[in-house]
Amino acid sequence: MAEPPGPAARRVVFTRDGVRRGVLRSMPLWVGMLPFGVVIGVLSAAKGLSFAETMLMTTIVFAGAAQLVALELWADPAPILAATIATLVVNIRMAPMGAALAPWLDRLRGWRLWGTLATLVDHSFAMAIAEQRAGGRDAGYLLGVGLGIWISWIACVAAGHLGGGMLQVPPGHPLFFASIAAFLSILVPLWRGARLDLLPWLVAGLVAIAAHRAALPVPLPLLLGTFAGAGLGAWMELRGRGAPGWK
Amino acid sequence: MEVRLDVLLAILGMALVTYASRAGGYAVLRAVRAPDWVQVLLRHLPGCLFMAYVAPPLLAGGPGAWAGAAVVVAVQLATRNLGIAILSGIAAVWGLAWLAG
CATH class of the missing domain: 1.20.5 (Single alpha-helices involved in coiled-coils or other helix-helix interfaces)
Known part of the structure; x- marks a missing residue:
């Protein structure tokens, strides 16, 4: 995926100004994240997580979709293995992001590289790719967007936990539709057309429903559905290309 | 604490x-x-993952949840804004639950 560094890549810099610009550009996203963050906070409170536990998870995991999935299957005592596996399945999607950002990341060393990677999320990835394609050379921008989202994310979840703890939202309340709504709205921009996605998505949903009906323990329905759908999608795509080595 | x-x-x-x-x-x-099939599989993971996540609760949720889901997708398509889409969906489900008494 990494291209040989051309003259453009050689001039990649990392400046405080770039970081500041990234933080500023992330601000419009804060409003959009507010409901999602608040939902995570309310759900954490409803699942019996203390404020300190909620803040710790939000600060060091910092991945909304994964936190949502893990919280949905949360129990007492905490499902250590199930939460970890579910998080891995949700977050493995971030693995190719760093590789795609290689033109910037390859020029960084030490904390600038590994710290920037710690803040990588879908939004900062998308904005950094756009900046890169527009000829941007300041890798500090990526860290700035990530930091801005991180700070607002922590604030939103904190507000949700404090508010949710006060309101005592009962189970089955319409507010909990927010978790489904969040994933549905994430699905919309992921749609790449019926040819690529229709059958895999259908199979993913149906297998998950079947596994759920069969009363398989969490996160098995999620895992089986995901890999049945993604496996079918990959098989269809590679068969169409006639790629060797896939039998 | x-x-x-x-x-x-x-x-x-x-x-x-x-x-x-x-x-x-x-x-x-x-x-x-990474081999081709790994890269292709990784690209298919997010969509299938979120589908596998929403399908069981949506099916169990009944007409109220289905209407809410339609609202979320429509608003997301129109506004491209995650926050507004989520809020609209909650409002729709809440409103329908209130109407149903």
Whole structure:
């Protein structure tokens, strides 16, 4: 995926100004994240997580979709293995992001590289790719967007936990539709057309429903559905290309 | 301000695999070119994952949840704004539940 560094890549810099610009550009996203963050906070409170536990998870995991999935299957005592596996399945999607950002990341060393990677999320990835394609050379921008989202994310979840703890939202309340709504709205921009996605998505949903009906323990329905759908999608795509080595 | 040991371990496990996905993905994919099928599979994961996540509760949710889902997708298509789409969906489900008494 990494291209040989051309003259453009050689001039990649990392400046405080770039970081500041990234933080500023992330601000419009804060409003959009507010409901999602608040939902995570309310759900954490409803699942019996203390404020300190909620803040710790939000600060060091910092991945909304994964936190949502893990919280949905949360129990007492905490499902250590199930939460970890579910998080891995949700977050493995971030693995190719760093590789795609290689033109910037390859020029960084030490904390600038590994710290920037710690803040990588879908939004900062998308904005950094756009900046890169527009000829941007300041890798500090990526860290700035990530930091801005991180700070607002922590604030939103904190507000949700404090508010949710006060309101005592009962189970089955319409507010909990927010978790489904969040994933549905994430699905919309992921749609790449019926040819690529229709059958895999259908199979993913149906297998998950079947596994759920069969009363398989969490996160098995999620895992089986995901890999049945993604496996079918990959098989269809590679068969169409006639790629060797896939039998 | 309590942090229980089992909760702490679950959170640390989550944090570890998350950082491994963020940083390990870069480190590994930079060093070795992943086979085609791995790259294609990774591209298919997010959509299938979220479908597998929403399908069971949506089916169980009944007409109220289905209407809410339609609102979320429509608003997301129109506004491209996650926050507005989520809020509209909650409002629709809430409104329908209120109408149904």
